[in-house]
Amino acid sequence: MQITEVRLRQLHGTLPTKGDLWEERLVRPIDVYPEYRDRNDHEGGVQTPDGFKIVTYFVEIHTDDGVSGLAGPIPEGVAFIIAKQLRRFLVGQDPIAGEKLWDQMHRGMVHGRQGDAMLAISAIDCALWDLRGKWMQQPVYRLIGGPTQTKIPAYASMLGFAVLDAGKVRDRAIEYKEKGYRAQKWFFRHGPMSGYEGLKKNVELVRTLREAVGEDYDLMFDCWQAMDVGYVVELADRIQEFKPRWLEECVMPDRIDSYTKLRDRIRIPLSGAEHEYTRWGFKRFLDTGALDVIQPDIYWCGGLSETLKIAAYATANDVITIPHGHSTFATAHFSATQSPIHTPYQEYLVKWNAVHQHFLVDPLDVVDGFIEVPERPGLAMKIDETKIEQEAIVLPA
Structure with missing residues (x-):
């Protein structure tokens, strides 16, 4: 079995809310500066009268055996790193060899030992576990x-x-x-x-x-x-x-x-x-x-x-x-x-x-x-296609 594709799905949708989803934000390190301290800004989407608008990404790893793995959601910057830098370590490789793939991604991303690059490696690792669980028809645990x-x-x-x-x-x-x-x-x-x-x-x-x-x-x-x-x-x-x-x-x-x-x-x-x-x-x-x-x-x-x-x-x-x-x-x-x-x-x-x-x-x-704990194979996540209002596939350069 080989990895044939690493797909990044950009999904748009609306979470119904009664009033604002985020009421108050927490204290942050940047609050030492007064121009940031009083901002009541939030993450994850945009509040509108119709609900909380979400744009996020999921990663899918596909194989020639028809088994796939899913991970997410992840933010845009992390999806970009997967699309532009991590795909090359994965396509054509054995998805069961998780330790090898992790080590190669880690060693290949010498400036990515922390931060968004490590978030990208993390998402790939979780998708591979999901794939292996589905391949073996067992929950990951x-x-x-x-x-x-x-x-x-x-x-x-x-x-x-x-x-x-x-x-x-x-x-x-x-x-x-x-x-x-x-x-x-x-x-x-x-x-x-x-x-x-x-x-x-x-x-x-x-x-x-x-x-x-x-x-x-x-x-x-x-x-x-x-x-x-x-x-x-x-x-x-x-x-x-x-x-x-x-x-x-x-x-x-x-x-x-x-x-x-x-x-x-x-x-x-x-x-x-x-x-x-x-x-x-x-x-x-x-x-x-x-x-x-x-x-x-x-x-x-x-x-x-x-x-x-x-x-x-x-x-x-x-x-x-x-x-x-x-x-x-x-x-x-x-x-x-x-x-x-x-x-x-x-x-x-x-x-x-x-x-x-x-x-x-x-x-x-x-x-x-x-x-x-879910008993379904893999991590037990599945995309609800009915909640997608708009979708785009992030392709490599």
């Missing part, structure tokens, strides 16, 4: 050692929900707890440049949530790389009494020394490395003991193949691995192969999942607080 669990506890990741209106925060927290989610993660809106006024609003968010959900319920808080050591120490001191399960991505990922300083100075567990890449990047975090929870994104860090290697090293350091929730399907297959004590939750980005799964038949949803 069975090919990689599962199941250890067939239903995975999910936490609601509340990115895009309003955080400055205490009433809305309280109501949503109660609503998603009642839906069965085992925990919730919320996103701070303010960072160091917003001063003590912003700091107090961050603390008020934490207080409101703890009062809403009660004591025996996990709450996590995402700083999205936008803070520094002094600010996080002050924030942690003020919210310690509300017992957060963890603080996430307190600083930018290359600042590992800052994470180790925080480990020495605060009592709240730390998570992060969502924006890190490959086993070599994660090795730095694990060797320094910088984090209690690592969060590789399967569609960013190098694909399912690389995430399995990262998680194996994490277990040797007795560190929890809970992947960032870009792809619910790929992550569910990964989680189904891990010890539940090392992967106790799966992240479910409530609003992003509506966007990412819009073009899919049978989106993978949370039911009574759990994600049930």
